[in-house]
Amino acid sequence: MKLHGTMGIKDNTLYIGGVNALDLAKKYDTPLYVFDEELIRNNCKEYNKYFKVKENNNKVAYAGKAFLPKYMCNLIDEEGLYLDVVSGGELFTAYKANFPMKKILFHGNNKTIDEIKMGIDLGVGVFVVDNFYELDILEKFCKEKNMIQDIYFRVTPGIDAHTHKYIRTGQIDSKFGFALTNGDFYVAVERLKEYKNVKLIGIHAHIGSQIFEVEPYEEEVDVMFNLVKKLKEDYDIEIKEVDFGGGIGVYYTKEDKPRSIKEFCEKIINKCNEKCKQLNINMPTLILEPGRSLVANAGSTLYSIGSIKNIKDVRTYVSVDGGMTDNIRPSLYQAGYECAIVNKMNNEKSEHKVTIAGKCCESGDILISNTSVLDIESEDILITTSTGAYGYSMASNYNKIPKNPVVFVNKGNDKLVCKRQSYEDLLSLEL
Numbered sequence: 001m002k003l004h005g006t007m008g009i010k011d012n013t014l015y016i017g018g019v020n021a022l023d024l025a026k027k028y029d030t031p032l033y034v035f036d037e038e039l040i041r042n043n044c045k046e047y048n049k050y051f052k053v054k055e056n057n058n059k060v061a062y063a064g065k066a067f068l069p070k071y072m073c074n075l076i077d078e079e080g081l082y083l084d085v086v087s088g089g090e091l092f093t094a095y096k097a098n099f100p101m102k103k104i105l106f107h108g109n110n111k112t113i114d115e116i117k118m119g120i121d122l123g124v125g126v127f128v129v130d131n132f133y134e135l136d137i138l139e140k141f142c143k144e145k146n147m148i149q150d151i152y153f154r155v156t157p158g159i160d161a162h163t164h165k166y167i168r169t170g171q172i173d174s175k176f177g178f179a180l181t182n183g184d185f186y187v188a189v190e191r192l193k194e195y196k197n198v199k200l201i202g203i204h205a206h207i208g209s210q211i212f213e214v215e216p217y218e219e220e221v222d223v224m225f226n227l228v229k230k231l232k233e234d235y236d237i238e239i240k241e242v243d244f245g246g247g248i249g250v251y252y253t254k255e256d257k258p259r260s261i262k263e264f265c266e267k268i269i270n271k272c273n274e275k276c277k278q279l280n281i282n283m284p285t286l287i288l289e290p291g292r293s294l295v296a297n298a299g300s301t302l303y304s305i306g307s308i309k310n311i312k313d314v315r316t317y318v319s320v321d322g323g324m325t326d327n328i329r330p331s332l333y334q335a336g337y338e339c340a341i342v343n344k345m346n347n348e349k350s351e352h353k354v355t356i357a358g359k360c361c362e363s364g365d366i367l368i369s370n371t372s373v374l375d376i377e378s379e380d381i382l383i384t385t386s387t388g389a390y391g392y393s394m395a396s397n398y399n400k401i402p403k404n405p406v407v408f409v410n411k412g413n414d415k416l417v418c419k420r421q422s423y424e425d426l427l428s429l430e431l
């Protein structure tokens, strides 16, 4: 198992943020999400530095869908990031955390009327308009309020990135954005001639998630900057901001070969410089929206092992007290993970392969297939790493399993950020 961020081993035991992982399991019980605060803050700092936030006035907006307790809103605000929200719920979370509304980008391919009104009333900085329906409604409400709302258009750039088909979004057959190749984007731009209460200040595209190659981003720069030039020349629209979305891939298992934040940012910025020169246009403000690459490796999940079922000559199932309810990614995307026993970190790995299974009533509730873990015993504490993105945020109450608590660790201290759901909480909405 790869050690991320502040993880270290002392006396055969895993420490995160200077805190003994076994002690965390005892104190908060399992299953439990543990977040390495220093690693998240360092990732924010790296993005700010290499994406030239101060130097060039560029922006990094954290994609809240990856993981958004109020604590995260405060953390990214302290680190100077913007925030991408994608629903009324995420917007409300940010609002309750006193996150500056002007630093919010409001995304979503089907914002409801109530969500659009809420965004306007709370004063979000930018609506990333996805479709004609949203554009028309936004104009109508802004007119009624006698205000002008800044917007970006979400462009479907026709770029097919290599990633799982469920998390690929840049290709023409996508539910997101205005397609360029069939002309929808230009129909939307034409419509702006009549619309006086929305102002197009930027364009946005997001080509997918968990992408390792830089080339699709360079292709995206090409498409987006050509568009900036065309909008100026053909429509006299000055595009001040260009948002390339998120999607930068991270390490889950040895098969993943992620680039560093530095390399990604530098390559994108270099390509932007080159393209601006080539097209002879002014450099707009550049925006990135990382989610996974800010938090995935900073989060881990602690589980207690229960039943160990050895089906002779077939397979050994090692079952844990969580599963697809706290990490849907293996069942949804066949995503791989690494694991270890937190107080047997230096032991020899066994040759015997085991399958780590969840406790849900689904055969597909398998967290890791065929992994080698050492002398595993019931009641050991197992850790799966890199569960910080799209774990808690995609958690469910299937089988009426309560959601795990979230603990942040930093410099030897631990802090409870989200409580464990209780059985009473599970019933709290039932009449």
Ligand SMILES: Cc1ncc(COP(=O)(O)O)c(C=O)c1O
Binding pocket: 063, 065, 066, 084, 107, 206, 208, 209, 210, 245, 246, 247, 248, 289, 290, 291, 292, 293, 389
């Ligand atoms: C519009 C938009 N921005 C940013 C992101 C964040 O992506 P990631 O977590 O892969 O960085 C997503 C999710 O894929 C997205 O849909």
Ligand SMILES: N[C@@H](CCCC[NH3+])C(=O)O
Binding pocket: 065, 167, 209, 210, 329, 333, 389, 390
């Ligand atoms: N939930 C996805 C990524 C979501 C992408 C959002 N546009 C994952 O876990 O990989």
